[in-house]
Amino acid sequence: MAKEMESGTVRTSDGFENAREPADGGRVLTIRDLSVEIRRGDRVVHPVSGVNLALDRGQTLGIVGETGSGKSMTGLAIMGMLPAGGRVTGGSIDFRGTELAGLPAARYRAIRGNDIAMVFQDSMTALNPTRRIGEQVAEPVRLHHRASKRAARTRAAELLALVGIPRPAERMDDYPHQLSGGMRQRVMIAMALVCEPQVVIADEPTTALDVSIQAEILDLLDELRSRLGMSMILVTHDMGVIARHADQVAVMYAGRVAETGPTPALFGHTRHRYTHALLASIPSLTHDRREKLFSIPGAPPDLAVPHAGCPFAPRCAAATDLCREGRPTLSEEEGGHTHACWHPVSGPTVRAHQTPATAPPPTASPVLLPERQTTPRLRVVDLRREYPVGGRGLLGGRRTVKAVSGVSFEVAAGETFGLVGESGCGKSSLGRMLVALDRPTSGEVIFDGAPVTRMSSRELGPRRAQMQMMFQDSNASLDPRMRIGAILREPMAIQGIGRRAERTARARELLRDVGLPLSVLERYPHELSGGQRQRVGLARALALDPKVLVADEPVSALDVSIRSQVLNLMQRVQRERELSSVVISHDLAVVRYLADRVGVMYLGKLVETGTTEEVYGATAHPYTAGLLAAVPEADPGAPLPRAGTRVRGELPSPIDPPSGCRFRTRCALATEVCAAAEPALTTVAGTHQVACHHPLRSGAGQPVELTAR
Template sequence: MALLEVQNLHTQIKLKRSVVQAVDGISFTVEAGETIGIVGESGSGKTMTAMSIMRLLPNGGSSPDGSIFLDGRDLLQLDEDQMAKVRGNDVGMIFQDPMTSLNPTMTIGKQIAESVRIHRGASKAEGHDRAIEVLSLVGMPSPAQRARDYPHQLSGGMRQRAMIAIALANEPKLLIADEPTTALDVTVQKQILELIDGLRERLGMAVILVTHDLGVIAGRADRVNVMYAGRIVETTTTERLYSNPRHPYTEALFDSLPERGADSGTRLYSIPGMPPDLTRPPAACRFAARCRYAQDDCRAQDPPSRVDEVGHEFACFHPVGAAERSSQEAVVTLTDRTTAEVLPSAELGEVLLEVTDLVKDFPITKGFLRRQIGSVSAVAGVSFSIRKGETVGLVGESGCGKTTVAKLIAGLEDTTSGSMQLGGADLAALKPGERRKYSRDVQLMFQDSYAAMDPRMRVRTVVREPLDIQKVGDKESRDARIQELFEQVGLPASALERYPHEFSGGQRQRVGFARALAPAPRLIVADEPVSALDVSIQSQVLNLMKDVQAEHGLSYLFISHDLSVVRYVSDRIGVMYLGKLVEIGPAESVYSRPVHHYTRGLLDTIPVADPETEKAKARSGIVGELPSAINPPSGCRFRTRCPAAQEICGQSEPPLVPYGSDGHQAACHFPIWE
């Protein structure tokens, strides 16, 4: 008998005037020791399925029909006291955002011990000892010390480890991981995923891995359930799904991946339209309105689920991919499935921005008189240039200085030293009043578009604000400019009267892009503009940015920790580590022939939507924590984590030197090329 068996589960969320059919008749099983992946866009029902199993539904949530059997017991028939004994004991859960899930008023050790004392009746001392033991199990450095820390004192990766420790404190039979790596760097993401995988093998527990990232589950899940609009539309083994997807929705998700476009040199496929309104779900195929293969029967009837001879299950009248055969025989490529368009590109012109020896130190002060006792070396002598019509990508872990560089160029921070030449002026040397003259030329596209907008303003006012401040034209010309921008970014003019909260995440990012375009800048600094978006929405925004660039000759500084996205969108890529630029060169050269060991480590940690590639990767990558920028290592700053470090690496800092004739440069005493 399966450890978990979900049968015909329906979960509803009651609103004031309607009912959302969040989960609509899904069934699946999870065997002991097995990892099941659940993938799909936001709103597909992934998280609601996980919360239904835990019976932690939001206000108005209910599961009136179906059953959830865990070891033979139907969880939906238990009262709240009985279910409280299941949560944290038989079933553990890793929540998406550990910072909001952890109690800020309690130490990490107490939060772990609390679960052990409640479920196992442990004493205070026994709970404390168990907390340190579990923190050690999840690879937390200095576990005894970290047990005394509060959540805000830990890094993002450490907080996620603490969340995993709480979930594992009582060695549950089932672990549910809901987007456990969404907000993490690729290096920390790899560590967390390997940790979950290793603990599953060691403890023999089952895992449900909920994510929108197809690369995350590629080498870790045994089977995958693809969800769309509250239903499971396809389920099979991971290898079979990735080699031969049968449902058009699954195929479209794969075609939206940045690595597909970068490998083929074509624009990403974008799933048109939006998912259906689940307060009034269509009676026919729920994906038909967005499907490129939809026919009349798809719009008239709901396709039943069918299973082929190798156990591949899907709900579609007109399945894609190869005919029913084994995954070893099925070979389906992007070119087999779609006729892709050539990626648009802008013609490169003269150098627009020249950054030379850029330095930014943040002072550390103490006492009533704010006496300086040290400094944080955020940016330490960075130099690069951006040409007209060019996209330069900047990658690296959190804390490497990417966003600080963006703020310096956009004028949100003052430089400590160095120069930024734009249009014959040194932006670093200008006073605030003088800098305003050049603010139209450089605009910032923020990571969190919602937080960057005033929630009390209609988006018409939000987008028009830069034009009002710069006193560009009269009111009529500004309004005409805004309507033109909305048409350009693919939003209807009627949306101008809405408030930010009335838009989806992808639509808000389009509004943010329109705002950045409003003053007709020459350079847009895009700081993680797609990191929080589903792969399908991400492809729409990336294609839009490329189209606008080709039309207007825009330049971008594109900042991200995702090398796959940066490779797709960039002409050149710069790699930063602890305030230093350690490698820079043509995108394809940096991606396929990295020189620096840090770049190689970043590439090895990128989740790839290919099970064979993921399984072949060594369980290593970049090890250790990022050193403190208050007291960075001497010589090469990467030497404390570098597999090739020798004595000279600590004695002298390696300069950026050329490798090849295409402008590829790296700073390493023992480069990979040699």
């Protein structure tokens, strides 16, 4: 993509005119005292209030905070894409000398997508499902540069190759649903970069992605920012992502900036109590599982209700009358580090295994981990699940998706078994079979000695009450037409348990157990926050006093503070009820905190199993080591992963998995034997087993190359 400068205008090798470069090569975007309101009938929400931010050329500004803090709304205001009823009510958005606030729609359209572009959070809903990806990537070039259809298609293929789409010329004609989540996100990045904008706003670009794909996408954005001389605003609630990828950080709370500064200064010497608490809420790979995670009490304020004082005061243990009555303004310290806190933290920043100054005295006793029982409550024996798909194979046979391919493990009473792996490895398919929501192709699920996979629907009915599932998407799994009380009573009504009054009493008890007020009974799901809905999902799963609970990605969509609350709740319920739990997640820190034993899945098979200490402390499979290397740590001073230690490349198709070891196509340790023979699970030490021809001898610290061949 060679360029030449003509009268201050950048032209690509295809002749496309691009945005002017900043005359001084410095400040690209300046936001001063920005305020936004959204009017919905009589209700007026103020999601952004008096925000000041600055972005220099080639810099990444990270904006972090809980849901509702104003992060995404700030990005949408810059793009001129506020939702219906939304408008900028004050302040300035200066883009290289052009005032964007109040800019006519026609002029905004000329800038949007050309000079300032956005990578949206949900690639599946942001991409048009009825149009091929090549057309969608080429569209900005045709609109902004009036390129011919052929030239725009050439440019689109060039960008798809640049963002790492394999065989871009072939994939141009694919539809979004034909791509994996990581590939769709790469298409979104290609669309944003096709006109080589000066500023890219990445709004939670990796929230729903696996840790390995997340690392690839963020590294890709860093590389492209450097190569193309762009500036980037990275919006996220993940402090680990910010620590590794942002130059400057702005922490937002209740629509305002609470703290800003260079990344090393903000993480190393946090000043605002909210930032301090956010960092302490993060579950880490080194957290002591016997101790509760710190969580910020309460919830963010309602931005439709005016409030005096510091908006964080109701949730801060250090708050005084001054905090409740007077609103602090941003005060600047040496090095551009600013904060808005009446009682700033002094001293080094705490990490997740320490108690922050904002925390109230602990009220709960340390978590006691269960001892392993000899008799398993749940046994999974050589479980397989294949789904037929259209078309025929090379030899004329029917094509099938091999979702689960011979998985075996046991779970004792009171024990938690964690399943980790990338999307598409078969975790959720396995979970549905464990609670009899799906029938296996072969193999058995044995619950308390009874093979539930052989039971008829009538025999299975009473057993279903004892095997429950906590679904990933609490919003989609709760009927929007039913009040929470009816949702909690429904399982009891189906099983014929008690009368209505008894069911209501049980629903009230369940709400108390999961830490929700009784007023929730009369609310609808949309009236609750994400964390509250997830608590309702757990309460519904516990309504019938099950013996087995399968939790499928129970906290993947939650903010870090709410996540800690739900994780602590799950561990408490597990301990009190002696549940046998299977926790499915791609978040390795979550699994480490909840699980007593861990199974690592890859393309339908278990490749490593053992106690949490064995798998995390003495990792034996290159795939597990690669996943651990990709976990972002909320510490900008932490050493970066060794070159090549992360899992790279695209997950092979489960329709036609590789011969031998299924991981061999992404593992540089692979040899001829890996292609010729499938490795069996072999004991390493104790209960630790690994399925690998070349297991790691010194755990995750061994410098191995895991790049794709």
